[in-house]
Each structure stands twice: as structure tokens, then as C-alpha cells.
Amino acid sequence: MVFSSLTFLLLFLPAMLAAYFACRSIRLRNAVLLIGSLIFYAWGEPVFVLVMAFVTLVVYSGTLAFSSAKKTGTKRFLFALTLIVSLTALLYFKYAAFFVNQIFSLFGSSYVMQAPRLPIGISFFTFQAISYAVDAYRGKVRVQKNFARLLLYVSCFPQLIAGPIVQYADIEFELAERQTTLDDFSAGMRRFAIGLCKKVLVANMLGEMLSSMPDAGASVSAGWLTAIIFALQIYFDFSAYSDMAIGLGRVLGFRYQENFRYPYITSSVSEFWRRWHISLGQFFREYVYFPLGGSRKGARRTTLNLLIVWSLTGLWHGANWNFVLWGLYYGILIALEHGMLRYVVKRTPKPLGILLTLVAVLVGWVLFYQTDLTACARQLLAMLGIARQNGAVAFAGWMDAQTLQVLRTYTVFPLVAGALSLPILPALERALRQRFRLQKTAQLLSVVLLTIGVVLSIMNLVSDSYNPFLYFRF
Amino acid sequence: MRRKLSFLVTLWWVILCGVIGICMLLFANRTPALSEQENRTLSGMPRFSWEAMKNGEISESFESFLTDQFFLRSAVVDGANTVRHLFSALTVDELLNVDGEEVFVPDNQVAKEPEAVASAEEATQTAEQEPTQQTQTNAPAVAAGDSTSIWLNHKDGTKTALFTYDKTDLEKAASVLNRYAALLPVGGKLHVMLAPRAQTANKLALHLDSESGWTSEVEASLQSLVSKNVVVHSAYDILQNDMLGGDYLYFRTDHHWTARGAYLIADSMLKSDGYQTVPLADYKEKTIEGYLGSIYLHGRNAKLKELVDTIEVFYPLLPAQSFRVSNAYKKNELPVIDETQKNYLVFLGGTVGPYRVLDGGYHTGRTMLMVCDSFGNSIAPFFLPYYDDVYMVDFRDEYYTRDEARGSVKDYVRRLGIDDIYIVLSESNGVGSLYLNQLMAMNVD
Numbered sequence: 058m059v060f061s062s063l064t065f066l067l068l069f070l071p072a073m074l075a076a077y078f079a080c081r082s083i084r085l086r087n088a089v090l091l092i093g094s095l096i097f098y099a100w101g102e103p104v105f106v107l108v109m110a111f112v113t114l115v116v117y118s119g120t121l122a123f124s125s126a127k128k129t130g131t132k133r134f135l136f137a138l139t140l141i142v143s144l145t146a147l148l149y150f151k152y153a154a155f156f157v158n159q160i161f162s163l164f165g166s167s168y169v170m171q172a173p174r175l176p177i178g179i180s181f182f183t184f185q186a187i188s189y190a191v192d193a194y195r196g197k198v199r200v201q202k203n204f205a206r207l208l209l210y211v212s213c214f215p216q217l218i219a220g221p222i223v224q225y226a227d228i229e230f231e232l233a234e235r236q237t238t239l240d241d242f243s244a245g246m247r248r249f250a251i252g253l254c255k256k257v258l259v260a261n262m263l264g265e266m267l268s269s270m271p272d273a274g275a276s277v278s279a280g281w282l283t284a285i286i287f288a289l290q291i292y293f294d295f296s297a298y299s300d301m302a303i304g305l306g307r308v309l310g311f312r313y314q315e316n317f318r319y320p321y322i323t324s325s326v327s328e329f330w331r332r333w334h335i336s337l338g339q340f341f342r343e344y345v346y347f348p349l350g351g352s353r354k355g356a357r358r359t360t361l362n363l364l365i366v367w368s369l370t371g372l373w374h375g376a377n378w379n380f381v382l383w384g385l386y387y388g389i390l391i392a393l394e395h396g397m398l399r400y401v402v403k404r405t406p407k408p409l410g411i412l413l414t415l416v417a418v419l420v421g422w423v424l425f426y427q428t429d430l431t432a433c434a435r436q437l438l439a440m441l442g443i444a445r446q447n448g449a450v451a452f453a454g455w456m457d458a459q460t461l462q463v464l465r466t467y468t469v470f471p472l473v474a475g476a477l478s479l480p481i482l483p484a485l486e487r488a489l490r491q492r493f494r495l496q497k498t499a500q501l502l503s504v505v506l507l508t509i510g511v512v513l514s515i516m517n518l519v520s521d522s523y524n525p526f527l528y529f530r531f
Numbered sequence: 532m533r534r535k536l537s538f539l540v541t542l543w544w545v546i547l548c549g550v551i552g553i554c555m556l557l558f559a560n561r562t563p564a565l566s567e568q569e570n571r572t573l574s575g576m577p578r579f580s581w582e583a584m585k586n587g588e589i590s591e592s593f594e595s596f597l598t599d600q601f602f603l604r605s606a607v608v609d610g611a612n613t614v615r616h617l618f619s620a621l622t623v624d625e626l627l628n629v630d631g632e633e634v635f636v637p638d639n640q641v642a643k644e645p646e647a648v649a650s651a652e653e654a655t656q657t658a659e660q661e662p663t664q665q666t667q668t669n670a671p672a673v674a675a676g677d678s679t680s681i682w683l684n685h686k687d688g689t690k691t692a693l694f695t696y697d698k699t700d701l702e703k704a705a706s707v708l709n710r711y712a713a714l715l716p717v718g719g720k721l722h723v724m725l726a727p728r729a730q731t732a733n734k735l736a737l738h739l740d741s742e743s744g745w746t747s748e749v750e751a752s753l754q755s756l757v758s759k760n761v762v763v764h765s766a767y768d769i770l771q772n773d774m775l776g777g778d779y780l781y782f783r784t785d786h787h788w789t790a791r792g793a794y795l796i797a798d799s800m801l802k803s804d805g806y807q808t809v810p811l812a813d814y815k816e817k818t819i820e821g822y823l824g825s826i827y828l829h830g831r832n833a834k835l836k837e838l839v840d841t842i843e844v845f846y847p848l849l850p851a852q853s854f855r856v857s858n859a860y861k862k863n864e865l866p867v868i869d870e871t872q873k874n875y876l877v878f879l880g881g882t883v884g885p886y887r888v889l890d891g892g893y894h895t896g897r898t899m900l901m902v903c904d905s906f907g908n909s910i911a912p913f914f915l916p917y918y919d920d921v922y923m924v925d926f927r928d929e930y931y932t933r934d935e936a937r938g939s940v941k942d943y944v945r946r947l948g949i950d951d952i953y954i955v956l957s958e959s960n961g962v963g964s965l966y967l968n969q970l971m972a973m974n975v976d
Contacts, residue, residue: 063597071546516610
């Protein structure tokens, strides 16, 4: 089930909240939340509930086993075994076909392994389970002896299928004791509504726009516009889901960390990644980069560590070479920013830094968007004005008819979306509240706007079947 | 106080959503229903089964049920589309040019020749004609070279190619038409009408201030390639004068011709065969107001509502009957004018396959077969006074299978004693199309 569906909005959410708040004790609330989360997950693909339960069971029994082991060697062995077994489902469902096919093709075999259907959100819940096991091994959190409570942590529906990746340490206390105040409820629902509007009214429309674009190599403007629209679409799509997850979490008494902080106004690539998918960055930093030695073992080792981490980050997004390339691209950029270009980055004027970062990020999105490497090269060349016609190099042309048609259809919409991706509205609201002391007006305005937004979102959901989540299967 | 207000508002959202959800489950239509507006079947409540649950189908079909059966769906969809199109700078003309249904148009259709070779004088002459003036006989010459075009003539003396066809396209079409003509008995004729869609016709009909007419070289080129018993009619010649006179021959928000346009075509084809035809004024008529057709429904852009259409329906002169036909036998009865419909389905109740027959109560001793797409539905009743039976077939996959037909066209022509065949197709299914080149060809024998 996805949040931006009528099944969720009209049936699941009201029923879930009614049942949840009808219970007074935390045990009952947890039970309701666990059952609801399992129904939420099973509604789309019930068989895969078993995969999620398997991963949870592995880390549950594994942590119990290594925490009770007396010898360090045994403890370490059991910990490693726990990690390996808990990763098997992810490796099988997401990567087995990719790697097997690469190996076979290396040996010239024509055998092609069909990729199995990917359980929704497997990358998210596997990483959450691993974060718990590692933290338990490090003694950062207490070993959870209640399987249902651990399963609730892994399967809790707000963050289950598209994150953010919630670390166990962050909600360990809230799993046992939490409250929802009136403020939590209204702020949480408000955040959910913002996310719903971002997804349905902005991201989906950008998706429509992108699907009506011509081949990205058709002209200079086709190349750039495709990259820009995709950059906006993926931001609104994914950050919308995070908004909805954070909002629903707050309604249910959980405080999840922010996952996006306006990433398109950053003046360096490193900063971009501190603002984009923050929970994934944190995960790789804490569980991969630091254990590899981080930046403490010299420049070469730091560069190597960065490349390893970013290759894995790329692979996490999908089992395809373009994702690996995308990850490596960021690894190299960040390594350069930390090494050779450190002083250049520091001394570059901020507006220029923002512009350069934006261009670097757009090039990154081309690598991400074009799963076919030839198409990727065609788009990048078109962005530089180069086209290949019958083997010869030619000018790609500034504008093609179809791109012009798309621009005429959507006119200023990309600009509006671009403006909304900057922290303009929160600044406006802050100004109304603080500078002009129009607290009431700001509140009333936001309630009215969001009510209109929710109504329009439902209308769009009724009228439109175009409703995919980009990060749904990562 | 403000906190409480915020809480109450958000709580109200949740309660409202829940109430709508419960009402949907209790009161929404649970059975699949045909949507005339959307030209598709709206989903009903899915049946819950373990199999459907297991493979995840249930979630998709249940979501479809909720969206399809949502209260006041049509108004909600219209409202959403109005908001969606707020950003659009597309003009009404551009919106009118979208495809209203599945179409196949040859790739080279967009060839444009602003400085075309047409004599400016000729175009100016046409532009200066009074609307009531008789149609100038164009007698288009067979185009030189390997392609022929249909031209839109501008008042400034230039012209634009609406469609351009290669010689090979025409040869392919001619060979298929000749195979059909060869099925007919001595004296039988094959009439061919490849009609423009509204998207093309309205480039002239809605721009009489800047356009002076149209010219088609295609029919003459095709005529030169077909057998002697084939007559290729030009819709462009037949309709031009009335169109320049402002007659309502094509819908604006739908891709079909109006019944008035269809009458002019039928009348011209019948007269070419020597029939004395019944004037349109003799037919009893009704009108259906407020029709928004396939072009509007494609994007539901509110700008097109300004061009809302009226459907004119002309009743057969004598009580007529229609039946579905399979294996050359009449099966269940079908409507001739479907009084329950408020859209183009009013004509024959829409297409029903594999074959159908219209019996207008006349005894002329002659029988015809019309190979057509949906353009045939509004023209067929005008053939009733001249034939005992008007048989129709539409080879598109949605309506026709050979298994259901249980016989080729050759079998039907022989068993039903067909005297004349009429090919009535829109430009989408004409020269160079899958319909003419493949579907028609594969069903001859």
C-alpha cells in the first residue's frame, strides 16, 4: 500500500488511527500498530511479509546469541553470521540476478538469470535490522528480548517501504513508552498533508511532464530540461514520502529524523549529501565508512574508503551499472572536495558554488535516470550541444519541436516546482509569524492552504492513475 | 485555543476521509459499469480470493474500484483537470489536434511546404468564392513523382501538406482494394471513401478566415491504380463547398463526422451510381445537446468546453432493424438508433462485431457490404432506402475475430449475395494503415 492511494487515505489511515487511539496502554497500541503495519505491507504482496519476518527473526536470534556468548571470538563469529544471513534476502532478491549474469557473460555464456520480484522496501527494512544488530553488538542499545517489539521496529508502517532508515537507537525508548499530544497530532498530520501535496500535486505532474519529453538527446534543451525535471521529480517524490513518514510517525508518537533539508541550495557536493537522503548517508557513514577507518588512515585510504562507500551507495539504489557509476561519480567528487579541491571549494563564492554543485548534481541525475549507458552518453553530449549523426559529430540544436510543445503545455510549472524546492515557503511563514507577528494569520493560512491541497490531492488521485513512487523498490 | 483549532481541523480531515471511505464501501456501485464519457468499463468491487491476494492483484483492483466509483467522479475528474491545465499555454487549435482514439497515421504526414507549387491564383479564386457557390471541380491531377499529398490551401496563396503518401503506400492500398473488387459479381461496384478525421477537417472548418479550401491528389492517384469497378471518392471534394459555407459537417470535440457530413458523403456516393437520393430534409431528426467527444475526453481540457458539440440524429424513413451476424446468420437484435445514448454511440449503439446487418424494410433486390470503422456507424442508415440489407464489418481487433465471423469476406459475399462493397474508413485506417494493409488483406480469403 502506498500513502498516496485512496485505500490508504480513506480506509487504512482513519481505521488505523481510530483503533490506535482507542487503546490506552502502550502494549495494546504496539499490538495495533504491529498488526496494522503487517496488513499495510501484506496488502500489496502478502508473501513478502515472510521475508521481512525472516530478516527480523535472524537479527533477533542472532543478537540474543552473540550477546549471551562469553568468548569474544564466538561473539564476533555469531555477529558476522547474523549480518551475513540477514543480508541473504537482500542479496538474493536484489543482486543475485545482476551478479550471476555479469559472471556468466564474462565467461561468454548466454544464460540469463531472471531477477525475482523484489519485495517492497527490502533495502530499507534490511538496513534497519542491520543497524539494530550492529548497535547491539557495539553495546549502544540494549538487546531486545521481545520479538514483537523488534518486528514493530522493522515493520512500523510509516517508514516501512520508503524510509527514512530509522536507527534502532533513535526510537528504542519510544517503542516502550511514548505519547501523542494534541500538538503532535496536528503537526504530524500537517506534515503528512504537506507530503501528500508534494507527491500528488507536484511530483506526479513532473512525472507526467517527464514522460512527455522527447529523447533526451534530441536537443540541448531536451537534455537539460530532462535532467532538471527529473531532479525536481525525484526530490519531490522522495522527500514527500519522507514528509509523510515523519508526519505519521509523529502522530503515532515517534520522532523520526529529518531526511531532506533543501538539498538544491548547497554549495558543495559533500553538503548536498548531508542534506539529501540523510538517513542513508548516516547509515553508510556509521556502519561502513567509520569501520573501514574513515579519514583517519591517510589520504589514499580515505579516498579508497570513499570510493567503496559510494559504490555501495550506488548499488543500494539498484542493481545496474549506471547506479554503480552514479555512486562512483559522487565518490570521486567528494574525494576531490576533501582532497585536491578543498581550498578551491572553501574560497569559491557561494552563488557560484551553488551553481556548480547544481550542475554536478544534474549530471549525476543523468547517470541515475538513464539506465542505458548509451542513452546516458547521448543525453550528456546533447547537454554540451553535441549530437552524433551517422557517425559524424554535429550540433544537437538548441530546441526541438517536442520539447517546445512540453514547455508550452506546462509553461511555468517547472519554475514553480523549482521555487518550491527552495526554503521559500517556510521563510515566508516564519516571517509572517515573527516579523509581522501574524501568528494567527500564518496558522489560518497554512490550514486553509493544506485543506485545499488535500482536497486537490484526493481529486487528482481519483482522476489520475499515474502514481508511482520512485523510491518504492529501492 | 489555536492549538485546539489546529487539532480539530486535522482531526476533521481524518474523520471526513474515514466517512467517505465507509460510504464508498457501503453505497458505491459495486458492479463494473460502462462509462460513456470515458469509453471504458469502470472497475467494480473486486472479488476477494486467496489467489488474488497472493499475487497482489487485489490491491490494484481495489484501488481501481475506489477511484472509478468515487462519488461524483465525473465532476471530480473535470475539476482536477481544470486545475492541472492551469499552466497550459496550448491553444484550442493545438488541443483539437490530439488523437481522440487509437490511430495510425503515416510518418510522413507532417510534411509541410509553405512555398508550395500550387498556383496562388487558384487558391485565391477558391478563397473568393461565395459560401453558396457550387463546388469547383478540382479534378486533381495525378501527382508527379513518388508521392501524393492532401493540401490545405491558405488564403495567402500558399498551401500546407496535411498528409503525404508514398507511391508504395498507394500501390499496397490499391492491391488490397482490387482483391475486394474481384469478389463482386458482374456489375457490382466497390466504392472507396477515405475520410478525414475532425482533427484534419477542422483545420479548414474552424479557420475559414485564413484557409481557402483543400485539395487532395490521393484519390486520383489511387483511382489510376485500381480495377475498373472501383470508384474512389474524394471526401475533400464532396465536403469542401458545404464546409466553406459553414455547415456543421464535423464535430469539434470528437474525431467523427456529424450525421449531416455522413449524409453528404453517402448522397454523393449513391448519386455516382445513378440513384435518385432522398433529401436530408425528409428524414425525421432529433438533436442531443452538450456533447463532449473523444478529443475532449483525451485530456478533458476545460478550454475545449467552449466548443461543445450537438449531435444531429436522423431516423430511418421506415422502421429499421439491426442484427449481429455471425457465420452469415442473424443473431441477436441491436439498435439502429440507440435512444439511451447521448454520444456517438447513439448511432447503431456503437460497433458490434463480427458482422452486423441493417434491414430498412426496402425491397430493391440489391445487398451491400460496408467495410468500415466507427465512421460507418453514422453513415450506414443513409444507405437503407437503396439496399435490401446493409451488412457491415469492422476488422479492428476489439470488434472482430475470424473465429467469430466463421468465414472470410469472400464467403460472406457469396453466401449473402453482396452486390456492392463500400469501404468507409477514416484517414487513420486508410492508406498506409494497419487496417487497410493488414486487417483487410488478411480477411479477404
